[in-house]
Amino acid sequence: MADIQHDFEDFFNNALCGYLTVDTNGKILEANNRMALWIGCTAAELAGKRFSDLLSTGGKIYYETHLWPLLRMQGFFDEVALELACINNERLPVLANAYERRDRDGRPLFVRLTVFKATDRRLYEQNLRIEKTKAETKLTDEQTISALREQFIAVLGHDLRNPLSSIIAGASILSATAQAEPEKKIVSIMQNSARRMAGMIEDIMDFARGRLGGGMPVNRQPTETGPVLLHVVNELRSSFPDRIIHTEFNITEPVNCDVPRISQLLSNLLANALTHGSADAPVFVRAFHQDGFFELSVSNSGKPIPLAALEKIFHPFTREGSQPSQNGLGLGLYIASQIALAHQGELTVLSDEQETRFTFRMPPLT
Amino acid sequence: MSVLKRNNVVVCGNGSVPMLFAHGFGCDQHMWRLVIPAFEKDYKIILFDHVGAGNSDLKAYDPDKYGSLEGYADDILEIIRELGLQDVIFVGHSVAAMMGIMAARHAPDLFSKLILVGPSPSYINDGNYIGGFEKDQIEELLESLDSNHLGWSMAMAPVIMGNPGRKELGEELANSFCRTDPAIARQFARTTFLSDTRDIISSLQTPSLILQCADDVIAPRVVGEYLHAAMLASKIVFMKATGHCPNLSAPEETIEAIKAFL
Numbered sequence: 001m002a003d004i005q006h007d008f009e010d011f012f013n014n015a016l017c018g019y020l021t022v023d024t025n026g027k028i029l030e031a032n033n034r035m036a037l038w039i040g041c042t043a044a045e046l047a048g049k050r051f052s053d054l055l056s057t058g059g060k061i062y063y064e065t066h067l068w069p070l071l072r073m074q075g076f077f078d079e080v081a082l083e084l085a086c087i088n089n090e091r092l093p094v095l096a097n098a099y100e101r102r103d104r105d106g107r108p109l110f111v112r113l114t115v116f117k118a119t120d121r122r123l124y125e126q127n128l129r130i131e132k133t134k135a136e137t138k139l140t141d142e143q144t145i146s147a148l149r150e151q152f153i154a155v156l157g158h159d160l161r162n163p164l165s166s167i168i169a170g171a172s173i174l175s176a177t178a179q180a181e182p183e184k185k186i187v188s189i190m191q192n193s194a195r196r197m198a199g200m201i202e203d204i205m206d207f208a209r210g211r212l213g214g215g216m217p218v219n220r221q222p223t224e225t226g227p228v229l230l231h232v233v234n235e236l237r238s239s240f241p242d243r244i245i246h247t248e249f250n251i252t253e254p255v256n257c258d259v260p261r262i263s264q265l266l267s268n269l270l271a272n273a274l275t276h277g278s279a280d281a282p283v284f285v286r287a288f289h290q291d292g293f294f295e296l297s298v299s300n301s302g303k304p305i306p307l308a309a310l311e312k313i314f315h316p317f318t319r320e321g322s323q324p325s326q327n328g329l330g331l332g333l334y335i336a337s338q339i340a341l342a343h344q345g346e347l348t349v350l351s352d353e354q355e356t357r358f359t360f361r362m363p364p365l366t
Numbered sequence: 367m368s369v370l371k372r373n374n375v376v377v378c379g380n381g382s383v384p385m386l387f388a389h390g391f392g393c394d395q396h397m398w399r400l401v402i403p404a405f406e407k408d409y410k411i412i413l414f415d416h417v418g419a420g421n422s423d424l425k426a427y428d429p430d431k432y433g434s435l436e437g438y439a440d441d442i443l444e445i446i447r448e449l450g451l452q453d454v455i456f457v458g459h460s461v462a463a464m465m466g467i468m469a470a471r472h473a474p475d476l477f478s479k480l481i482l483v484g485p486s487p488s489y490i491n492d493g494n495y496i497g498g499f500e501k502d503q504i505e506e507l508l509e510s511l512d513s514n515h516l517g518w519s520m521a522m523a524p525v526i527m528g529n530p531g532r533k534e535l536g537e538e539l540a541n542s543f544c545r546t547d548p549a550i551a552r553q554f555a556r557t558t559f560l561s562d563t564r565d566i567i568s569s570l571q572t573p574s575l576i577l578q579c580a581d582d583v584i585a586p587r588v589v590g591e592y593l594h595a596a597m598l599a600s601k602i603v604f605m606k607a608t609g610h611c612p613n614l615s616a617p618e619e620t621i622e623a624i625k626a627f628l
Contacts, residue, residue, distance in 0.1 A: 024615065026608055027608070052583060056510065057510075064610040068611060072611070
């Protein structure tokens with residue numbers, strides 16, 4: 001037994017990889033038994049063949065057009081995936097390594113090849129490829145569906161506006177002619193609901209426009225923003241008569257912005273603060289202009305926003321909890337952040353025990 | 367993008383008679399590096415990479431144009447015209463030999479001689495014609511290229527080694543000689559091995575030399591003999607060199623045969 005253990009010939013022939021020596025013409029000089037076993041013949045029968053004769057058609061052409069030239073030019077190749085063409089017509093996936101032995105003057109003497117079985121690895125690669133193709137197909141499908149969905153939202157929002165305006169117009173006529181108390185009350189409720197609905201439709205349209213058109217379109221003009229912001233604050237003061245809103249404005253020069261959009265941004269932030277902030281504490285609206293930067297912030301006190309909610313707060317359809325609420329679709333902060341983006345600015349949020357503050361910061365127009 | 371940059375054209379040599387070397391499927395202009403020194407003294411040498419190979423401009427690769435060998439032949443004519451060459455001695459290896467024949471048919475005045483190394487007008491057996499491969503063997507090749515299991519490690523190396531901190535490792539792995547974009551190599555293989563240019567070879571008037579290797583599985587001896595019989599102005603040399611790339615495996619014999627013809 002000790003003899004076999006140290007028998008080099010045994011080691012060579014029964015190693016778990018194929019060994020070959022190939023002459024400068026590409027003909028096999030010697031191959032081990034393992035190689036012959038894989039092919040399905042004897043080692044003596046392999047001698048004299050070209051190494052590429054042992055390969056599948058693809059491998060044969062790859063070897064003659066890529067690998068042999070590579071061996072002659074750089075002297076080696078490593079870990080090349082090939083397939084052995086076995087006598088029984090099976091294909092055995094392998095990895096081949098080779099180097100060219102040269103004499104002192106750089107002339108080629110012979111080539112040594114080591115060949116490893118790679119059946120499992122090839123299977124693994126094939127599975128990876130299949131999964132990759134599947135994932136790519138799925139992604140493309142989802143993208144198509146998603147685009148359709150957003151188009152659908154845009155069309156739906158657009159088409160709902162006409163019937164809704166006729167309801168609003170009708171309710172307005174009714175409110176002028178209604179005499180009795182119950183009718184007056186019902187008409188007023190109808191008008192409020194219709195207005196809320198119109199607001200939600202506008203939000204949906206903004207959402208769809210931003211998604212489909214690659215961002216929200218804005219028309220920026222130099223504007224005295226103080227009165228514009230104050231107008232928004234006063235609107236919300238009349239909607240929330242019990243609440244205190246403090247303003248601190250220090251705007252010394254015109255701000256280059258889209259007025260309706262900046263009003264919408266402030267209105268969304270302020271409504272948000274009034275709805276979610278603590279009812280017995282004031283809300284602060286601050287705006288100032290410094291070094292060309294325009295900054296607008298809205299802060300309220302109350303419970304801090306949980307971290308998990310904070311991470312997704314600017315995503316569309318994000319609402320407190322996942323319950324439908326009276327507060328709309330959950331697009332307010334998303335639209336505000338899109339308006340900020342469209343002004344090359346950003347909308348950020350900080351929330352702790354002291355306060356929750358949303359800040360819009362916009363660099364000067366370049 | 368100039369033609370010269372697109373095809374990574376390199377001009378060298380001290381002579382005035384132009385010799386244009388075109389590489390075949392699989393490598394780039396480095397294929398000629400053992401042959402070139404023998405001609406530098408007496409000729410003006412022009413080397414280039416086909417679009418998709420070597421240092422060519424990969425962005426210029428147009429699957430429609432290069433879906434047929436004519437697209438490559440057009441590039442060869444563009445290079446010749448751009449450099450204002452006359453009486454070109456064209457040396458083409460493998461599939462580039464057929465590109466040279468196409469170019470010489472379109473503009474016979476620009477070429478003086480063609481040297482065709484391991485040429486084949488069609489690789490697939492068809493009736494009495496022996497191309498060397500059965501149709502299903504070529505299909506197996508194209509399938510294996512589509513499933514990308516050949517050269518898998520070469521194609522994947524940049525992804526796996528795409529770690530900026532280990533850049534030197536990636537550089538060592540990537541070979542610097544036979545760089546081909548895997549997707550383009552796949553299409554080039556399709557263009558090459560499905561090509562059939564048997565109907566155009568008989569009308570070629572340019573004097574041509576066919577260098578036929580022994581034991582060439584890609585362009586076997588019967589193919590060389592077929593071409594020689596079909597091309598009236600051709601000579602054929604049966605080389606001792608084996609395989610498909612005598613320009614690398616037997617540069618001396620290749621140089622000798624070319625010089626004797628010139």
